[in-house]
Amino acid sequence: MAISNHRLKPEEYELNFSDIHPPFETRDAALVEANRCLFCYDAPCTKSCPTGINVPKFIKQIATDNIRGSAHTIFVSNIMGGGCSKVCPVEKLCEGACVYNLMEEEAIPIAKLQRYSTEKAIREKWPLFERKPSIGKRVAIVGAGPAGLSCAHTLSRQGIDVTIYEKESKGGGLMVYGIAAYKVTPAFCEEELDYILSLGGIEVKYEMELGNNLFLNELKKNYNAIYLGFGVGLTRQLDIPGEHLEGVVDALHFIYDIRSKGYPAVAVGDKVVVVGMGMTAIDAATQAKRLGAAEVTLVYRRTEAEMPCTETELNIAKLDGCRIVWLAAPKEIVGIDGRVTQLVCHVMQLGEPDASGRRSPVETGETFTLVTDMVIKATGQIPFQALVDAVGLRNDKGKILAAADGTTDLKGVFAGGDNVNGGKEVVDAVQAGKVGAAAIVRYLDLPA
Numbered sequence: 001m002a003i004s005n006h007r008l009k010p011e012e013y014e015l016n017f018s019d020i021h022p023p024f025e026t027r028d029a030a031l032v033e034a035n036r037c038l039f040c041y042d043a044p045c046t047k048s049c050p051t052g053i054n055v056p057k058f059i060k061q062i063a064t065d066n067i068r069g070s071a072h073t074i075f076v077s078n079i080m081g082g083g084c085s086k087v088c089p090v091e092k093l094c095e096g097a098c099v100y101n102l103m104e105e106e107a108i109p110i111a112k113l114q115r116y117s118t119e120k121a122i123r124e125k126w127p128l129f130e131r132k133p134s135i136g137k138r139v140a141i142v143g144a145g146p147a148g149l150s151c152a153h154t155l156s157r158q159g160i161d162v163t164i165y166e167k168e169s170k171g172g173g174l175m176v177y178g179i180a181a182y183k184v185t186p187a188f189c190e191e192e193l194d195y196i197l198s199l200g201g202i203e204v205k206y207e208m209e210l211g212n213n214l215f216l217n218e219l220k221k222n223y224n225a226i227y228l229g230f231g232v233g234l235t236r237q238l239d240i241p242g243e244h245l246e247g248v249v250d251a252l253h254f255i256y257d258i259r260s261k262g263y264p265a266v267a268v269g270d271k272v273v274v275v276g277m278g279m280t281a282i283d284a285a286t287q288a289k290r291l292g293a294a295e296v297t298l299v300y301r302r303t304e305a306e307m308p309c310t311e312t313e314l315n316i317a318k319l320d321g322c323r324i325v326w327l328a329a330p331k332e333i334v335g336i337d338g339r340v341t342q343l344v345c346h347v348m349q350l351g352e353p354d355a356s357g358r359r360s361p362v363e364t365g366e367t368f369t370l371v372t373d374m375v376i377k378a379t380g381q382i383p384f385q386a387l388v389d390a391v392g393l394r395n396d397k398g399k400i401l402a403a404a405d406g407t408t409d410l411k412g413v414f415a416g417g418d419n420v421n422g423g424k425e426v427v428d429a430v431q432a433g434k435v436g437a438a439a440i441v442r443y444l445d446l447p448a
C-alpha cells in the first residue's frame with residue numbers, strides 16, 4: 001500500500017472531475033423546463049431559499065427569453081447565485097419544496113435554470129448593477145468569502161467604499177478552497193469573484209489576517225464600520241492515539257490541495273478511510289476515489305437517519321463506489337514506521353437524544369479494524385475561539401454572539417456567516433452578508 005500521486009491518465013482525471021451537474025445543452029431544453037413551472041403564488045421554492053430568490057419570476061423571465069432580467073432577479077437576492085446553483089443542497093431547499101414533489105413528479109430543475117441565466121451573465125460580464133456615486137463612507141470587511149462578498153456588493157451599490165481584507169491569496173472562501181472540484185471549478189470561482197468586484201468600489205487586500213497583520217483597533221480608526229465574515233477554522237481533532245502519523249490528513253487541506261495544485265499532483269492512498277458524514281466528508285471521499293484510490297470507506301458514528309449530508313450527497317458517494325460503515329467511531333490509528341496502517345473503530349449504538357436533538361452514539365464495547373494507508377478527518381470545523389476572544393467579542397465557544405441583523409456588542413462591528421452560525425451553507429452566508437449590510441446602512445444613518 002502506498003500514498004502516491006499521478007495515479008491516472010490526464011483524460012481520466014478530466015473525466016472524473018468533469019461537471020457533475022452539466023448545464024442545459026440547448027436553449028430549447030431550458031425553455032421546456034421553464035415552461036413546466038406553475039409560477040405558484042406564495043411560491044414554496046422562494047420561501048425555502050435562505051436568500052429569498054423570486055424563483056417563479058426568474059423562471060418566467062427565462063420562459064420569455066429575458067435572460068438578463070432573469071439573472072438580475074437572481075443576483076438582486078443572491079449575488080453568488082451562480083455558485084449557489086452549483087453547490088446548494090437544493091434537494092432540501094428550493095427543489096425539495098417545489099409543488100411538483102406533492103404530485104410525485106420531477107421537481108422543476110431550479111438550480112439548473114438558475115445556472116442557465118447566471119452563467120451567461122457572468123461569462124458575458126453583463127453590467128446588471130450600477131453603483132451609486134461614493135458617499136464618503138468607508139467599511140472594512142474581514143473575509144472575502146460568501147458573507148463578506150455579499151455584504152461588500154450590497155454596500156458598494158449604496159455608494160459606500162468597501163475594503164475587504166482576506167487572509168488567503170484568493171477570494172471566494174470555502175467556495176474556492178473547500179468544495180469538490182467536480183461541483184464548482186476554481187476557474188468558475190474566479191470568474192464569479194471578478195464579476196462581483198466589477199461593480200467597483202470594492203478593494204480586496206489579500207494575505208491580510210486578523211490578529212496577525214491586521215488589527216481591529218486599527219480598522220476601527222480608519223473605517224466607519226466593520227463587518228466580520230472570516231468563517232470558521234481548522235478541522236476538529238479526533239483526539240485519539242496515532243493522529244500524528246503520516247497519512248492522516250485533514251479533509252479541508254486535502255480538498256484545498258486538489259483545487260490549488262491540480263489533480264495529478266495530489267497524492268492519495270490505496271485504501272482510504274474518511275471519518276465523518278457531512279458534505280466535506282463526502283467531497284473528500286468522492287474525490288479520493290476520483291483521484292484513483294482503490295477503496296474508500298466512510299465511517300460515521302451514527303446512522304443514516306442522523307447523517308448531516310443529504311441523501312443526494314450520500315448517493316454520489318455510493319455511485320462513486322465508496323463504502324459506508326455506520327455506527328463506527330475512531331478509537332485509535334495504528335502505524336508502522338510512522339505511517340498509518342490501520343484504523344481501529346468502536347462499534348457504536350444509539351442512545352438518548354443529545355443537545356443536537358439527534359440520538360447520541362454510545363460505545364458498545366466492541367471494536368473492529370480497518371486496514372488503511374490514508375485517514376482523512378472530516379469531523380467539522382471549529383471556530384476561531386482565540387481570535388474572537390482576543391478581539392473582545394462576546395462568543396459561545398468561539399461563535400460570535402451577534403443579533404439577527406449581525407450587530408455585535410462592539411459598536412460599529414457587525415458579523416455574519418460561519419463565524420456566527422458555526423458553519424452552514426454558502427447560501428446562508430450570502431444572506432447573512434446582505435442582512436449585515438442593511439444593518440450597517442442603518443448604523444451609518446443612510447436611507448435604505
Ligand code: SF4
Nearest residue numbers: 037038040045098099
Ligand atoms: Fe415553479 Fe415549483 Fe416554484 Fe411552483 S414551487 S413556482 S412549480 S419551481
